[in-house]
Amino acid sequence: MEAATYKKNGDAMRKTKRPLVLASVMLAMFMGAIEATIVSTAMPAIVSDLGGFSLYSWVFSAYLLMNSISVLIYGKLSDIFGRKPVITFGIILFLIGSVLCGFSPNMKMLIVFRLIQGLGAGAVMPIATTIVGDIYSPEERAKIQGYLSSVWGISAIMGPAIGGFLVQYVDWRYVFWINVPLGILSIIGLAFFLKENISSKKPSIDYGGAGLLTLLLSSLMIILVEGGVHWPWASGKVLALSTLALVALLAFIWQEQRAVNPVMPFDIWKNRSILIANIVSLTTGVMLIGLSSFLPAFVQGVMEKSATVxxxxxxxxxxxxxxxxxxxxxxxxxxxxxATSLIGGASLIVGGVLFVLMTPAAGPIWAAFGSFFVGIGMGLTSTAFIVSIQSTVSWEKRGIATASNMFMRNLGNTVGAALLGGILNKNILVYLTEHNSDKTDHLNVDSTNQLLNASERSHLGSGVKELLQNSLTHSLHIVYWAVLIFAVLSLLFIFFLPKDRRREAN
Known part of the structure; x- marks a missing residue:
């Protein structure tokens, strides 16, 4: 089936200049990858400038929410209209959101513009990965996936360096505007060098499923961020949103079973490899956002290192x-x-343990080692999952199958940003309440802002600074325990992968 599908698109493949398309795809992926490292690096400076530490996790949650919702829609649209128009639309929308983010006057507007940016980002990573699955044979994909992953390494080196430089010497707003030239170059490359053969058919888009999915994820995100912090868990607001989420979930399942082209086709989940790969992508997604979102705050606020470090x-x-x-x-x-995925799962646990054992005195080198092991685990598992999934389905389902895996990781990111952000805010609030005195009873979650700015931190009294740093350390330690738990869950689920994967890899 796979070989037949590849030959079916032979004419378009011969017209496609694969090296140039690969370069354009890698450029689009680089834009998305560098966005993650730059924004995470710049967030302490952004919060220090705009205020609102309690909204810290919303900057990530808003972006990830729209990314998670739209990724499935884009995957389905790419199977109907082709990859090129869909990814081009997504890049343009991403760039519009990036420009607007740079003009944000406050945290609330930044969150709104991140919604737009996330809506465009939903097309970039999954469709870029799907294009590679289209233009390369099954035998070539494992090697090409290594090339694609090099994008993360390059962005990892350049992102923090560029982000730290812009924050320190220019302005944090440029961390968003730097996306514009990258996106334009990618669009030009795809427009000229990618050729597709798309059979004309009447589009059938599952708008109902998309709307219900939006309602479900939005409700869950609000509950996880606000529950236990601004709203008591037993409050009417939390109960109302929980009921709404449950109704939306049941309605979504019903809608997807009757839709002609469901936004989440459940039949692909019947494949055990896809099912397990997607579940593990969910749990590792929670880990990933927990570290990338909050580690810079720990290094800058508690270890008192620069944004670059x-x-x-x-x-x-x-x-x-x-x-x-x-x-x-x-x-x-x-x-x-x-076996490859199991090695990756073990590496995730090693990284999780290092973060649980990390103390302020351990320094950034310890944090870097923990990050490295998590990166090893993510690289081994994610590559195995993508190659496996794309080898399992035909061209007509490759877009949505790839998108389903990206969706689950993004869903993990979304839930993780909200859940872990809620845990962080809740425990900071509890710690400050339990340890307050006459001189510190004015402190709240947003007081943590002062730790993230070197000049403001230097003006804090020793007792106040110590209290704020202890509250952040204590709360992030609980977050890292949650990260370790999700690492253990990831390894346990990997054990359920079929044992006969070797034949499929050959």
């Missing part, structure tokens, strides 16, 4: 990722998908 602790993760992805391409053929 904080960024390079994340760089270690993104360096480990492409190294492992390159190795993974070879391991897939030698030992199979399951």
């Amino acid at each position: 904080a960024g390079f602790t994340l760089t270690a993760m993104s360096i480990g990722w492409p190294i492992a992805s390159t190795i993974s391409g070879r391991l897939l053929i030698k030992i199979g998908y399951r």
Whole structure:
């Protein structure tokens, strides 16, 4: 089936200039990858400038929410209209959101513009990966996935360096505007060099499923961010949103079973490899956002290091990722998908343990080692999952199958940003309440802003600074325990992968 599908699109493949398309795809992926490392590095400076530490996780949650919702829609649209128009639309929307983010006057507007940016980003990574699946044969994909993963390594080195430089010497707003030239170059390359043969058919888009999915994820995100912080868990607002989420979930399942072209086709989930790969992508997505979102705050606010140093602790993760992805391409053929994924799962646990054991005195090197092991785990597992999924389905389902895996990782990111952000805010609030005194009873979650700015931190009294740093350390320690738990869950689920993956890799 796979070989037949590849030959079916032979005419378009011959007209497509594969090296140039690959370069354009890698440029689009680089734009998305560098966005993650730059924004994470710049977030302490952004919060320091705009205020609103309690909204910290919303900057990530808003972006990830729209990314998670739209990724499935884009995947389905690419199977109907082709990859090129869909990814081009997504890049343009992403660039519009990026420009607007740079003009944000406050945190609330930044969150709104991140919604727009996330809506465009939903097309970039999954469709770029799908294009590679289209233009390369099954035998070539494992090797090419290593090339794609090198994008993360390059962005890992350049992102924090550029982000730290812009924050320190120019302005944090340029971390968003830097996307514009990258996106324009990618669009030009895809427009001129990617050729597709798309059979004309009447489009059938599952608008109902998309709307219900939006309602479900939005409700869950609000509950996880606000529950236990601004709203008591037993409050009417939380109960109302929980009921709404449950109704939306049931309605979504019903809608997807009756839709002609469901936004989430459940039939692909019947394949055990896809099912397990998607579940593990969910749990690793929670881990990924927990580290990339909050590690810079710990390095800058508690360890009192610069934005550049904080960024390079994340760089270690993104360096480990492409190294492992390159190795993974070879391991897939030698030992199979399951064994490769198990090694990756073990590496995730090592990284999680290092973060649980991390103390302020350990320094950024310790944080970098933890990041590196998590990157190794992500590289081994994600590469194995993508190659496996794309080898399992035909061209007509490759877009949505790839998107389903991206969706689950993005869903993990979304839930993780909201859940772990809620845990962080809640525990900071509890710690400050339990340890307050006459001189510190005015402190709240947003007081943590002062730790993220070197000049403001220097003006804090020793008692106040120590209290704020202890509250952040204590709360992030609980977050890292949650990250470790999700690492253990990831490894346990990997054990359920079929054992006969080696034949499929050959």
